[in-house]
Amino acid sequence: MKRVFESLRSRLIALILVAMLPMLTIAWFIGAQLYHHAVDDAYRETKILVQGISLQQEEHINTARELLFSLSASPLIIERRQEACSVFKDALAKHAIFANVGMTDVEGNAICMGAPKTHEGSFSDRLWFRQIRQGHDEIVVGDYHLGVLIKEPVVIVAKPVKGRHGEHLAYLFVSVDLSWFDRNNLGNKLPKGAEVIFYDHNGVILHSEPEPEIWRGKPIGAAIRRIGAPDPATGVTEAYAMDGISRLFSFAKLESSSASENAFVAVGIPTDTALAQVRRTGGLAVLVVLGVFGGMLLFAWVGTGRLVIAPVRALIYQANAHAAGDLAQRSGVADGTELSELAHALDGMAVKLAAHEHELRLHLHAFNAHAIVSAADTAGNIVYANDKFCEISQYAREEVIGKTHQLINSGFHPPEFFSTLWGTISQGEIWHGNIRNRRKDGSYYWVASTIVPFVDDNGQLERYFSIRTDITRALAIDEALQKSEERFRLLAKNALDVISLHDPDGRYSYVSPSCERVLGYAPADLTGHDGYELVHPDDVERVRGMLHQPALLGEPGECGYVRVRHRNGGYIWVDATAAPTRDEAGNIVSIQVSVRDVTGRKAAEDTLRLHDRAIAASGSGIVIFRRGDLGIEYANAAYSDIVELPEADLPGQRWPALAEAAGSLGAWQFLRDAVISGEEMHAVVEGLSRHGRNVWCDVFVSPVRSEGRAITHFVAAISDVTDQVIMEAVLMRAKEAAEQASQAKSKFLSHVGHELRTPLNSIVGFAQLLESDPYAPLNEEQHERIEHILRSGWELRELIDDVLDLSRIEAGRLELKPEDVNVFDLVRECLEMIAAQATEKGLEVVNLSGECAQQMARVDVKRFKQVMLNLLSNAVKYNREGGRVTVSCHVSDDGVMHMAVSDTGIGIPPEKRDELFQYFSRLGAENSGIPGIGVGLALCRHLVDLMGGNITVESVPGQGSRFEIELPGTCCVPETV
Numbered sequence: 003m004k005r006v007f008e009s010l011r012s013r014l015i016a017l018i019l020v021a022m023l024p025m026l027t028i029a030w031f032i033g034a035q036l037y038h039h040a041v042d043d044a045y046r047e048t049k050i051l052v053q054g055i056s057l058q059q060e061e062h063i064n065t066a067r068e069l070l071f072s073l074s075a076s077p078l079i080i081e082r083r084q085e086a087c088s089v090f091k092d093a094l095a096k097h098a099i100f101a102n103v104g105m106t107d108v109e110g111n112a113i114c115m116g117a118p119k120t121h122e123g124s125f126s127d128r129l130w131f132r133q134i135r136q137g138h139d140e141i142v143v144g145d146y147h148l149g150v151l152i153k154e155p156v157v158i159v160a161k162p163v164k165g166r167h168g169e170h171l172a173y174l175f176v177s178v179d180l181s182w183f184d185r186n187n188l189g190n191k192l193p194k195g196a197e198v199i200f201y202d203h204n205g206v207i208l209h210s211e212p213e214p215e216i217w218r219g220k221p222i223g224a225a226i227r228r229i230g231a232p233d234p235a236t237g238v239t240e241a242y243a244m245d246g247i248s249r250l251f252s253f254a255k256l257e258s259s260s261a262s263e264n265a266f267v268a269v270g271i272p273t274d275t276a277l278a279q280v281r282r283t284g285g286l287a288v289l290v291v292l293g294v295f296g297g298m299l300l301f302a303w304v305g306t307g308r309l310v311i312a313p314v315r316a317l318i319y320q321a322n323a324h325a326a327g328d329l330a331q332r333s334g335v336a337d338g339t340e341l342s343e344l345a346h347a348l349d350g351m352a353v354k355l356a357a358h359e360h361e362l363r364l365h366l367h368a369f370n371a372h373a374i375v376s377a378a379d380t381a382g383n384i385v386y387a388n389d390k391f392c393e394i395s396q397y398a399r400e401e402v403i404g405k406t407h408q409l410i411n412s413g414f415h416p417p418e419f420f421s422t423l424w425g426t427i428s429q430g431e432i433w434h435g436n437i438r439n440r441r442k443d444g445s446y447y448w449v450a451s452t453i454v455p456f457v458d459d460n461g462q463l464e465r466y467f468s469i470r471t472d473i474t475r476a477l478a479i480d481e482a483l484q485k486s487e488e489r490f491r492l493l494a495k496n497a498l499d500v501i502s503l504h505d506p507d508g509r510y511s512y513v514s515p516s517c518e519r520v521l522g523y524a525p526a527d528l529t530g531h532d533g534y535e536l537v538h539p540d541d542v543e544r545v546r547g548m549l550h551q552p553a554l555l556g557e558p559g560e561c562g563y564v565r566v567r568h569r570n571g572g573y574i575w576v577d578a579t580a581a582p583t584r585d586e587a588g589n590i591v592s593i594q595v596s597v598r599d600v601t602g603r604k605a606a607e608d609t610l611r612l613h614d615r616a617i618a619a620s621g622s623g624i625v626i627f628r629r630g631d632l633g634i635e636y637a638n639a640a641y642s643d644i645v646e647l648p649e650a651d652l653p654g655q656r657w658p659a660l661a662e663a664a665g666s667l668g669a670w671q672f673l674r675d676a677v678i679s680g681e682e683m684h685a686v687v688e689g690l691s692r693h694g695r696n697v698w699c700d701v702f703v704s705p706v707r708s709e710g711r712a713i714t715h716f717v718a719a720i721s722d723v724t725d726q727v728i729m730e731a732v733l734m735r736a737k738e739a740a741e742q743a744s745q746a747k748s749k750f751l752s753h754v755g756h757e758l759r760t761p762l763n764s765i766v767g768f769a770q771l772l773e774s775d776p777y778a779p780l781n782e783e784q785h786e787r788i789e790h791i792l793r794s795g796w797e798l799r800e801l802i803d804d805v806l807d808l809s810r811i812e813a814g815r816l817e818l819k820p821e822d823v824n825v826f827d828l829v830r831e832c833l834e835m836i837a838a839q840a841t842e843k844g845l846e847v848v849n850l851s852g853e854c855a856q857q858m859a860r861v862d863v864k865r866f867k868q869v870m871l872n873l874l875s876n877a878v879k880y881n882r883e884g885g886r887v888t889v890s891c892h893v894s895d896d897g898v899m900h901m902a903v904s905d906t907g908i909g910i911p912p913e914k915r916d917e918l919f920q921y922f923s924r925l926g927a928e929n930s931g932i933p934g935i936g937v938g939l940a941l942c943r944h945l946v947d948l949m950g951g952n953i954t955v956e957s958v959p960g961q962g963s964r965f966e967i968e969l970p971g972t973c974c975v976p977e978t979v
């Protein structure tokens with residue numbers, strides 16, 4: 003039913019019906035007007051009828067009044083004689099309109115009356131009676147009521163019968179009968195079927211026509227049962243009457259001026275009669291309206307069907323077809339109406355939708371080709387997965403649908419990761435992030451995910467759409483890029499080269515971090531500065547011409563050995579290259595410059611050049627030759643002179659480029675063996691130059707190793723020692739002769755020494771015997787001569803001992819016995835030994851050697867004393883009379899002990915110093931008479947040498963000499979030599 007009213011047709015019809023409501027209202031209004039007319043008619047008729055009745059009733063009352071006047075004048079009545087009663091009967095018989103005529107006493111009891119009494123009763127409670135008793139002398143008209151004694155609907159007209167004095171004697175009354183108004187009297191004033199009901203002011207029916215007997219005394223409500231509300235203007239009301247037939251009742255009051263309480267009249271005209279015209283007209287009107295209604299409905303039904311419903315259905319069909327995906331469907335609605343415009347709009351929409359759908363399909367195709375898409379319900383179960391999802395996860399769609407994404411969980415992410423994810427999307431918010439998933443085969447892939455929650459119309463979460471992109475490769479590339487970038491960064495930082503970008507005018511726009519290491523400047527210090535700022539002024543033009551200008555012309559440039567200022571103020575040497583960089587249009591937008599610090603190389607090259615020049619200028623021959631084939635790679639001018647071959651012809655020659663002399667074959671072989679085994683070798687060999695000259699060469703061959711320590715070349719330093727060799731040969735021969743002479747001398751000395759010693763011992767021995775023979779005591783002179791023999795003997799023995807020591811030293815047979823001793827004590831002993839000689843010569847002996855009192859030295863005691871005695875003896879011997887001998891000693895910081903013996907004697911001339919310490923050299927003292935043979939100092943030097951020390955002399959002729967022995971502190975002394 004609801005659907006019916008929801009249909010467009012029903013609504014249209016309802017609309018028509020609603021549109022017709024005013025018509026119905028008009029019809030209803032016309033009907034109501036007609037009805038009112040009918041009611042008014044009925045009322046008017048009633049009014050007229052009641053006015054007629056009222057007039058007649060008025061007449062009746064007047065008649066009664068006249069009757070009462072005439073009766074009251076009658077003596078019979080006044081005297082209340084018996085005959086008076088007949089008067090009443092007569093009067094009643096004359097007036098059909100009266101129900102009764104009679105007389106009551108003053109108490110209201112009927113004295114006599116014209117009508118037979120049907121009921122007992124008194125008039126005392128009647129209105130007319132009360133009024134007349136209240137003193138009305140004239141006629142009173144009571145109310146309409148049912149008669150007390152005869153039960154007829156009456157109104158009583160009464161008049162008192164007065165005595166002579168005006169007192170009330172009795173009361174005359176006439177009952178004017180209402181039932182006189184029957185159908186006859188009312189005549190054809192009433193339509194057929196009409197009813198007339200009289201009722202008093204209490205609503206009690208007094209009289210009705212028809213059937214007065216039935217309804218008399220009953221309440222009016224029982225006779226008239228209202229159907230509707232009374233007409234407000236007229237009071238006409240529709241009601242069922244006594245016979246149950248519907249009537250229009252009009253109500254009116256009897257217009258009786260004399261009655262105290264007038265009765266009311268209700269006139270009921272059968273509704274059918276009263277409203278016959280109305281119904282006819284109304285019926286016709288209803289028929290017309292219904293006809294119009296029907297026609298319109300029929301038209302609406304058919305018309306809307308064809309003009310509206312069918313096109314609308316076609317449009318609905320089209321819309322449904324579009325909704326089902328068939329965008330080609332058209333409604334075919336004819337042009338010219340709003341619906342056709344709607345159809346056009348729908349068609350247009352379909353066209354746009356189709357285009358949109360086509361575009362969407364393309365997008366979707368592209369989207370699905372790129373993205374990995376799945377959808378899950380709120381429980382997380384997968385409800386959709388695209389091909390890409392299946393492809394990358396290696397799961398068939400059936401394996402995926404209904405499962406959760408746990409299926410592809412790689413276990414890489416901690417549970418908090420997913421709880422955060424679910425927390426986000428379950429609140430309806432979009433989640434972005436990277437996830438590592440696992441394929442069916444267990445391998446992993448990374449996806450960049452976007453999860454979009456969708457809500458239904460009620461705002462409840464409905465679906466989660468996951469859109470992912472495979473970023474496994476991107477991540478790998480990213481990682482590789484990061485590593486590469488890191489490597490590049492390190493490279494740029496640690497590179498030897500400074501890489502910079504310059505504007506075409508030369509300003510720095512980028513400088514690599516290595517700049518800080520190479521030039522001391524941070525890249526930011528240089529960016530924006532002129533590239534020439536740091537270039538040495540002398541090199542600016544070269545840089546401009548070899549780097550800058552070629553780059554501006556689109557050519558690469560190169561410029562070696564440019565000086566660039568370091569931050570520390572000094573210049574470094576660099577090699578620079580430049581290349582232009584272009585934009586997409588081919589315009590040169592910047593210049594890339596690469597600068598390499600070659601200061602070290604420059605220095606090395608300078609050194610090499612110096613070395614080259616030095617080698618070339620060297621007086622020695624220098625040859626560099628290969629190890630394998632001994633091919634000469636370099637030979638200097640000096641070698642060219644040795645070989646007697648032009649310098650330019652030497653490279654390529656086989657080492658040594660000299661012919662080997664027969665006498666040096668072995669030495670040459672040594673050199674070759676050394677080259678083969680890669681060792682250093684020194685040899686002096688004889689060769690023949692290209693011109694056949696004999697040349698002695700001092701050759702030093704040493705290997706040259708590569709960085710890998712392999713021997714690749716040899717370098718030979720060759721000196722022409724021909725002259726030296728010849729000289730050495732001469733010297734050798736001289737030396738050999740001298741050695742032979744020396745050996746002969748040593749032999750001779752040793753032999754002579756021993757030979758001298760034997761007779762000397764005899765001389766001394768016998769002299770001692772002579773001196774000490776108790777049996778032949780010597781006189782003074784003899785004693786002196788013996789003493790002289792002995793002293794000379796001792797001196798000669800010392801001399802011989804010295805000569806023997808000398809021969810021992812030369813023969814290498816002198817032995818030392820080193821021990822740690824306090825030299826201070828030894829010095830003191832020596833001083834004691836020469837004290838007599840010194841005193842004899844009047845010399846002062848000063849011992850300042852106390853500084854070495856604590857000094858221990860490892861020396862041969864006998865030989866140390868021998869040295870000291872020799873020096874002290876000379877200091878005494880070659881001193882002047884009354885001079886001074888000083889012994890001093892100190893230990894230097896390096897631990898060396900310096901023992902010095904100074905005198906104030908004749909001194910030694912400088913030109914003779916070289917002869918000191920030589921055997922048998924007395925420096926001119928031979929003729930001085932001072933004893934000696936010139937061996938002492940020579941022995942001293944040898945002995946000090948043997949003790950690891952040194953002896954030096956300082957002397958000023960005429961002032962004195964100073965001899966100093968340097969001995970290592972507690973140094974070991976070799977036991978044998």
Ligand code: ADP
Nearest residue numbers: 876877880909924925927934935936937938939
């Ligand atoms: P001798 O004293 O036996 O001549 P020496 O070898 O001791 O031999 O000395 C060599 C020479 O050095 C001496 O002959 C002397 O001329 C010179 N000479 C040595 N000591 C002194 C000295 N203290 N003062 C001057 N001349 C000296």
